[in-house]
Every structure is written in C-alpha cells, then in structure tokens.
Amino acid sequence: MRKFLILGAATIPLLFGTALAQSCTVTIGSVMALTGSLGVLGQQIAKGAQLAVADLNAAGGVDGCTVKLALSDDQTQANVGVDAAKKLVDVQHVPAIVGALSSGITTAILTSVTAPGHVILISPASTSPTLTQLGKDGKTGGYFFRTAPSDALQGVAMADYAYTGGLRKVAVLYLNNAYGQGLSDQFVKAFKGLGGTVTQDVVYNPDQPSYRSEVNKALGGGPQALFLIGYPGDGTTIAREWVASGGPQTWLLPDGLESQAFVNDVGPSYFKKVYGTAPGTTDTPSLATFKKEFQAKFGSLPTQAYMTNAYDATVIVGLAMDYAKTTTDTAAIRDAMRKVTDPNGQKVYAGANELQAAAGLLKLGTTLQYIGATGPLQFDAYGDVAGPYVKWTVTGGNVKETGMITVSEIEKVQAELAK
Amino acid sequence: MGQYIADGIVLGATLALGAIGLTLTFNILRFANFAHGELLTFGAYFALALSGVLAFGPDLGSLTFGWGFVLVIVLAAALTAGLAILLDLLIYRVLRRSDVAVALVIASFGASLMLRNIVVFVWGPQPEYYSRAIAIARPVLPGVRLSADEIFVVVVAAVLMIALHLFLTRTRLGKAMRAVSDNAALSQVTGINVTNVVRLVWAVGGALAAVGGILYGLTVQMIPTMGFNLILPMFAAAILGGIGSIYGAVLGGLVIGLAESVSVLWIDPGYKPAVAFALMFVILLVRPHGILGERS
Known part of the structure; x- marks a missing residue:
C-alpha cells in the first residue's frame, strides 16, 4: 500500500509536468529544399532540425510549450521558398524560420519576408558572402543568423x-x-x-x-x-x-x-582525384552526442555537411525563446540569440540531457554558451559565425x-x- | 564551333520531337497544352520501369544499352500515347464543350502539376539514369566529339521525322489529320471521323513526346521536372517554326537548340535561356506566323 502511495505521489508531478508542457505549442518554421536540385542534401539536413525539436521537447519544451517544426519544401526555387516563408509568417505566425539552404533562396526570403516581417531567419547552410553584405547594408534588421560560415x-x-x-x-x-x-x-x-x-x-x-x-x-x-x-x-x-x-x-x-x-x-x-571542402565541426562532446542521438532516431550515422548546423540552428532558436521567456516577441528572441551563445556564459552542450540542464539554468536567467554539434557558435554583428x-x-x-x-x-x- | 553546332543538333532533335506534339495539339485542338512536357517525363520514366523488367541484352558497340532498349522505347511510347488519350478523355474532352477557351489551358496547367507529382510519388525526386555508365564522346569529325548515344539520338529523331512525313503525306489517316487541321468542319462534311482523328493526334503527339523524353533521359538525366523544364523551349520551337506546321516544329527545335548552344561563344552562358526567346521575338516581328507558318 505504502509502495502504491509513493508511486502515486511520484506520478502526480509527472502527469502535471506533461500536462503543462502540452498546454501550448510553439511552432518553429523551416524552409528547406526537400526536392529539386538540392533535394538529396536537404532531406538529410532536415533530419538535423527534426532531431533538435525532439531534443527540445524531451528537455521539457520551450517556455513551457511543446515545440513543433513546420517543415516546408522550397523545391530549390526562390519563388516557392518565398511563398512557403510567407505562409509560415502570415498564416502560422512563426517567430523564427530555420532555413533556407540555398543562398539564393535565403536572400529572397530574407529581403522579402523575414526582415520586413521582423521574423528571425537562421540558415544552417547558406554560405554566400552576399548575406553578410545585406547585414552591412542594414537590410536584415539583425534578424538574420547563420550557423554555417561564409x-x-x-x-x-x-x-x-x-x-x-x-x-x-x-x-x-x-x-x-x-x-x-x-x-x-x-x-x-x-x-x-x-x-x-x-x-x-x-x-x-x-x-x-x-x-x-x-x-x-x-x-x-x-x-x-x-x-x-x-x-x-x-x-x-x-x-x-x-x-x-x-x-x-x-x-x-x-x-x-x-x-x-x-x-x-x-x-x-x-x-579519380577529388579536392573537397565543406564547413567542418570542431570536435566537442556535442558532436559525439549528436551522432549517437542521430543514429538512435534515424538508424544511420550523419554523413554530410550541414546536418549539425541545422540541429544547432534549431536548438539556438529554442534556447533563445526560453531565455527571452517569450515565443512571440521576436525582437526579444533576436537579442536572446546572443545571450545563449555568449563566450562568457555557462557552457552547455548538445543532446536532450544537456538541454534539460540548460532549461534549468535559463529559468534562473543565466547567460549560456551553447557549444553545438558544429562547435562553439558565436554570432558577429551580421549574424555570421567563423568555423x-x-x-x-x-x-x-x-x-x-x-x-x-x-x-x-x-x-x-x-x-x-x-x- | 563545330562542337557547339553538334551539341545544338543533339538538343534540338529532342526539342523537335516534343514540339511536334505541341504544334499538332495546338493546331487541331486549338489550345496550348502545358501538360505536354509531362508526357516527355512519363515516357522517360515508363522506359525506366520497363528497362528494369525487360533484359537489356549486352551493350551494343559503344552504346550504353542493348537491343532490348529499342523494344522498351516502342512500349513506353505506346503507354504514353495511351496516357495522352486518357488525359483527353478525362479532362480535355469534357472542357472542350465549354465555350471558355482559356479553361483548357488552365486545366492543362493543373494536369501538368498533377502528373509531375505522380512521378515524384512513384519514382521519387532523385535523378535517375538508364545506365550509370557514361558514354564517352569520341572524335567523329575534326573538332567534334560525340558519344555513340548522342549519334543514336539524332538518328532516331531523324528516322521518326521521316516516318511522320510519310505518314502524313501517304496514308489516309495522315491525310485526314491534315484535313482536320486545316478545317475541322469541312473535313467532317467529307466523312472524316473527327473524334478518331483527335484521338490519333493525342496518340502521335504522346508517342513522339515519349521518345523525346527517353532520348533526353539517355543523354542527360531523368528528374520529375525534366518535362517542365523543357516545355518553354518546346513552345518557343513550335511558335518559331509556325504553329501548326510539323516541319516548322522540327526546324524550330533545331534553331532553338543551335542558338542556345552556339550563343555561348559570344555571350555569357548566364543569359543562355534568354537567347531562344530573343530569337523567337525577332522572328515573330519579321514573320508573324513563324518561319513555316501559313497565314490563317
């Protein structure tokens, strides 16, 4: 009987906790190339974002809400990407979009949808120097970030x-x-x-x-x-x-x-002979965790560039919302992006367990340095990272x-x- | 220079096969069929499915396929002809009764979208090939290198065009088709079954499109958007040659293929897609009915 009581007592906060987490949902938008010229890469990169959302939810969600990923296909075409982003912003009212992959599409979405709409755009794979230039020209409003180096x-x-x-x-x-x-x-x-x-x-x-x-x-x-x-x-x-x-x-x-x-x-x-380059990852405990979790969720090891970048981009958005304690005030979330990647902050790593610890710290308003699967990501004034x-x-x-x-x-x- | 001309002819041959069907449907059924590109796509993918079932046989010489592939082409063309007739039965025939001419064009956009996504659904969005081997180009003339597959493409296209010419000029059915194209009402009076001719137009257009798609898949690659990417150059070819004129479509295809290819010598390849349309514009200014078009 006593045993049952203890069990019962243990269950109540658990139930309560789940109920709380599910009481609201926050949707993070994502525009990626799942078909078209970049499709074969995009389908893999999207898995990085999906894993991040699963981890954020396992860690108790964001600001008390369950996180949902609204993933749209841009068919590697700028006009399709802009339409998808418009839908995410105007209909689903997402505070942030993870994407796009192609720099051409990211530029189009940034200049015509997210910067004027004051929505955060964080690209895991767009590497064009043009995007830095847009920041320098003051056309991004500071709402653009990327986890891939220029x-x-x-x-x-x-x-x-x-x-x-x-x-x-x-x-x-x-x-x-x-x-x-x-x-x-x-x-x-x-x-x-x-x-x-x-x-x-x-x-x-x-x-x-x-x-x-x-x-x-x-x-x-x-x-x-x-x-x-x-x-x-x-x-x-x-x-x-x-x-x-x-x-x-x-x-x-x-x-x-x-x-x-x-x-x-x-x-x-x-x-016969290939000289290849791609943005790399700094070896951190996060990378090992990412690989392990990725294999557990998708049954295979991550094999190409930008999967970690997509994971980190999504996690940083989640942490920033948690830090800002809002899922709607995009200006506050934008500023919080730097508070969770602060080189002087308390170090947290990737993975569901680490994110749970991070959520605890964020409740206390602690500044964090999220060390992602890609490495420590520190945004400069234009949202760029070095790597x-x-x-x-x-x-x-x-x-x-x-x-x-x-x-x-x-x-x-x-x-x-x-x- | 020679190489650019040869490449232009290879591309032009594919475009011409597609443009023939386009110009036929436009002339006889009086609407621009935007779903025509998808017939190329389906032809190519039908052949892909069939080539998995039918044994290829050993590769012929330096071609990347065997005798079985010729049978595959014939069967895929027949299947695509069937698909074109089915589309007409399900969609276009119903809409032809309405007086709104533009309804057919818009419906063809819808059909195009639907067919393209069926291909994605069945075969997936990734590129496909009949053979992973690459046919290496060999010098055939001084300064011109062509692969055996590319020569095959030009030969097949040429044979089909000659066959079509003979069909249109020597057979009853072919003559009936031309009669309906000239004046449907008058030909009906003389006892031609217009419904059958319409069906024949779809079958011929679909089959030629299928072969065009297969030849394109053989020398480039197959992706679900291949037909969609080809539809504008094909329209340009059909309009350039003179809408309704089959020989015009062939000529138009070759002109577009050559213009795009050779233009790279003088202008930035970034503007290559504009060349075909600039050329079309100029020719229509000079000859509003196209190169071989007749005044209506």
Missing part, C-alpha cells in the same frame, strides 16, 4: 588546398545564384593570388535542358581540374557531361556537392573526410594574400 573563407580554403595539392590551371563552373557567384569570386581571387591560373570562369543557370555548351566552354584552355560549384541535381548532369566530353577527372568540389548520392549518380569511378573547414575526398567510391583546415590556417593564407 564562403569568404571557403574560397580561400579551397584555393589553398588545390594549390598546395599541386594544381596550377583550374576551370570554374558555377551556379548562377548568390552561392555560386560568391564562392567563385572568392576562389578566383585567392587562387590567382597564390599564383595559379583560372582557365575559364563559366556561369550556368539551374534547370537547363543541357549543359554541353557550358562544359565545352569550360574545357577551353586545357585545365588540370574542374571546380564545380553547384548542387547535386544539375551538378550531376554537368559532371557527367564533363566526363563524357573528355574533361580531366580531377575535381574541386565544395560543400554543395559533398554528397554520396551525387558521387553515386555520376559514377564513383569517374572521381573550420574539413577536407574531403572520394576513395573507393565513398565520400570521406580526410583532414581539417583550421580558422587560423585560413587567416594565415588571407594575410599572405593581402600582402
């Missing part, structure tokens, strides 16, 4: 990696959007600065029926390798046409093409990460180029 860094990292790898003549084929232009500009500047030659710098449009003429143009001048900047959908077509036209099978591939599906679709045997890059390659048909390029290494090359 390509101002990746262009330099790739140029350094290729040049030290012995390449001197490289052709560039880049996607005609903010991502492609930004990365290609940075790379061309850095590679020439190091002493290399860019034989051709050719732009291409998405969703074209054929890329043969672009590929032919890029072949001119006898490059040793192709730097292909794009997304897996069109990227596959271009890579296959490059191989079919007899282009050298040495590749420089950025984050947008770090995908096993891309390699499989083109054909693993055509990747290391991983080098990846294709060996035996598999995408494999082989090493790191640290922030200080990139800064060293940048200093050299500035001379």
Whole structure:
C-alpha cells in the first residue's frame, strides 16, 4: 500500500509536468529544399532540425510549450521558398524560420519576408558572402543568423588546398545564384593570388535542358581540374557531361556537392582525384552526442555537411525563446540569440540531457554558451559565425573526410594574400 | 564551333520531337497544352520501369544499352500515347464543350502539376539514369566529339521525322489529320471521323513526346521536372517554326537548340535561356506566323 502511495505521489508531478508542457505549442518554421536540385542534401539536413525539436521537447519544451517544426519544401526555387516563408509568417505566425539552404533562396526570403516581417531567419547552410553584405547594408534588421560560415573563407580554403595539392590551371563552373557567384569570386581571387591560373570562369543557370555548351566552354584552355560549384541535381548532369566530353577527372568540389548520392549518380569511378571542402565541426562532446542521438532516431550515422548546423540552428532558436521567456516577441528572441551563445556564459552542450540542464539554468536567467554539434557558435554583428573547414575526398567510391583546415590556417593564407 | 553546332543538333532533335506534339495539339485542338512536357517525363520514366523488367541484352558497340532498349522505347511510347488519350478523355474532352477557351489551358496547367507529382510519388525526386555508365564522346569529325548515344539520338529523331512525313503525306489517316487541321468542319462534311482523328493526334503527339523524353533521359538525366523544364523551349520551337506546321516544329527545335548552344561563344552562358526567346521575338516581328507558318 505504502509502495502504491509513493508511486502515486511520484506520478502526480509527472502527469502535471506533461500536462503543462502540452498546454501550448510553439511552432518553429523551416524552409528547406526537400526536392529539386538540392533535394538529396536537404532531406538529410532536415533530419538535423527534426532531431533538435525532439531534443527540445524531451528537455521539457520551450517556455513551457511543446515545440513543433513546420517543415516546408522550397523545391530549390526562390519563388516557392518565398511563398512557403510567407505562409509560415502570415498564416502560422512563426517567430523564427530555420532555413533556407540555398543562398539564393535565403536572400529572397530574407529581403522579402523575414526582415520586413521582423521574423528571425537562421540558415544552417547558406554560405554566400552576399548575406553578410545585406547585414552591412542594414537590410536584415539583425534578424538574420547563420550557423554555417561564409564562403569568404571557403574560397580561400579551397584555393589553398588545390594549390598546395599541386594544381596550377583550374576551370570554374558555377551556379548562377548568390552561392555560386560568391564562392567563385572568392576562389578566383585567392587562387590567382597564390599564383595559379583560372582557365575559364563559366556561369550556368539551374534547370537547363543541357549543359554541353557550358562544359565545352569550360574545357577551353586545357585545365588540370574542374571546380564545380553547384548542387547535386544539375551538378550531376554537368559532371557527367564533363566526363563524357573528355574533361580531366580531377575535381574541386565544395560543400554543395559533398554528397554520396551525387558521387553515386555520376559514377564513383569517374572521381579519380577529388579536392573537397565543406564547413567542418570542431570536435566537442556535442558532436559525439549528436551522432549517437542521430543514429538512435534515424538508424544511420550523419554523413554530410550541414546536418549539425541545422540541429544547432534549431536548438539556438529554442534556447533563445526560453531565455527571452517569450515565443512571440521576436525582437526579444533576436537579442536572446546572443545571450545563449555568449563566450562568457555557462557552457552547455548538445543532446536532450544537456538541454534539460540548460532549461534549468535559463529559468534562473543565466547567460549560456551553447557549444553545438558544429562547435562553439558565436554570432558577429551580421549574424555570421567563423568555423573550420574539413577536407574531403572520394576513395573507393565513398565520400570521406580526410583532414581539417583550421580558422587560423585560413587567416594565415588571407594575410599572405593581402600582402 | 563545330562542337557547339553538334551539341545544338543533339538538343534540338529532342526539342523537335516534343514540339511536334505541341504544334499538332495546338493546331487541331486549338489550345496550348502545358501538360505536354509531362508526357516527355512519363515516357522517360515508363522506359525506366520497363528497362528494369525487360533484359537489356549486352551493350551494343559503344552504346550504353542493348537491343532490348529499342523494344522498351516502342512500349513506353505506346503507354504514353495511351496516357495522352486518357488525359483527353478525362479532362480535355469534357472542357472542350465549354465555350471558355482559356479553361483548357488552365486545366492543362493543373494536369501538368498533377502528373509531375505522380512521378515524384512513384519514382521519387532523385535523378535517375538508364545506365550509370557514361558514354564517352569520341572524335567523329575534326573538332567534334560525340558519344555513340548522342549519334543514336539524332538518328532516331531523324528516322521518326521521316516516318511522320510519310505518314502524313501517304496514308489516309495522315491525310485526314491534315484535313482536320486545316478545317475541322469541312473535313467532317467529307466523312472524316473527327473524334478518331483527335484521338490519333493525342496518340502521335504522346508517342513522339515519349521518345523525346527517353532520348533526353539517355543523354542527360531523368528528374520529375525534366518535362517542365523543357516545355518553354518546346513552345518557343513550335511558335518559331509556325504553329501548326510539323516541319516548322522540327526546324524550330533545331534553331532553338543551335542558338542556345552556339550563343555561348559570344555571350555569357548566364543569359543562355534568354537567347531562344530573343530569337523567337525577332522572328515573330519579321514573320508573324513563324518561319513555316501559313497565314490563317
């Protein structure tokens, strides 16, 4: 009998707790490319955000509310993405949107929906320097953040990696959007600065029926390798046409093409030598927790860039709402984003258990430094983060990460180029 | 230069096959069928499904497929022809009775959206290929490299166009089709069964679109939006050549393919999609009925 009483007593707060958490829901919006050119990457990245929401709920929700993720597909098209974001903001009244992936779509959503609507936009994967520029021009209202570093860094990292790898003549084929232009500009500047030659710098449009003429143009001048900047959908077509036209099978591939599906679709045997870069993760306990939880939830290990970034972006939004003790006042949440990633704050890590501890600290109004699965994320004035890059390659048909390029290494090359 | 021309012809051949069906439906049924691109998509995916069932046989020479694939093309074309007739029965025939001409065009937008999403639902959004092997281009002329698959594409397109020409000029059915296209009321008076001819138009247009889609899938890739991405260049080809003119559609397809490909020599490829439309604009200014269009 006594036992039952104790059990009963133990159950009451539990029931009460659940009832409280479910008494309201807060919806975090998300716009990602689940289909279209970036679809194969986007479907994986979305899982990062889904895991984050599951963890936030396991840790008791946000500001007493259950968190829901309203995930919309932008079909890798800016107009579809803007419509999806409009719906999230105008109909579902979300305080924050995690997305988009493509820089072109993020720019469109930022300038036409979230900045004017004072809604937080945090992108896990948009790397174009354009987005920093928009911040500098005062067009974001401070409502834009990203958990992926700007390509101002990746262009330099790739140029350094290729040049030290012995390449001197490289052709560039880049996607005609903010991502492609930004990365290609940075790379061309850095590679020439190091002493290399860019034989051709050719732009291409998405969703074209054929890329043969672009590929032919890029072949001119006898490059040793192709730097292909794009997304897996069109990227596959271009890579296959490059191989079919007899282009050298040495590749420089950025984050947008770090995908096993891309390699499989083109054909693993055509990747003789690959110099790949992608935003990396600093090794922290968070990364191990993320991998473990990810495998438990989805049955496989995370394999590509930006999955951790999506997780961290979603978690930071959740923590910020908890800190601001509001799920509607977007200005307060915006300011709180920096309070939960403060380098002087109390360190908390990723994972359901850690987030529960964080929720306890936030109740007391403590400033936190969330150390995410990506690493410690500290937003600068324009919502940018700095981060290391991983080098990846294709060996035996598999995408494999082989090493790191640290922030200080990139800064060293940048200093050299500035001379 | 030679390489750009060769690439333009390969793309143009695919566009021409699609544009023929478009121009036929426009001329005989008097509406712009925006769902026509999806017939290319379905043709390509039908062939994908069939090629999994029917054994390919060993690859022929340096082609990336065997004899079985020819059978696959024929069957997929037949299935797509059936799909086109079904669409007409379920949607267009009902709407043709209404007086609002634009209803058909809007309905075709809806049909396009529906068909595209069926493809996503059944086959998924990821790109698909008939063969993972890449047909490596070999020099065929000085400065021109083509793969065996690309030569196959041009040959098949040429054979089909000649066959279509013979069908339209030498057979009763073909002549009936041209008669209905010229004047439906008058041809009905002379005893032509217009309903049957309409069905035939759908079948021929669908089958040619299917082959166009398969050839495109063979040399590029298959994705659910492939037909949708091709519909504007196909419209440009049909309008450029002269709406209603089959030879015009073929010519238009080649002109668009060549213009897009060769223009890269002089202008930034970022503006490539605009070239086809700029050209269409100029030609329509000079010849409002298209290159081979007849004055109505």
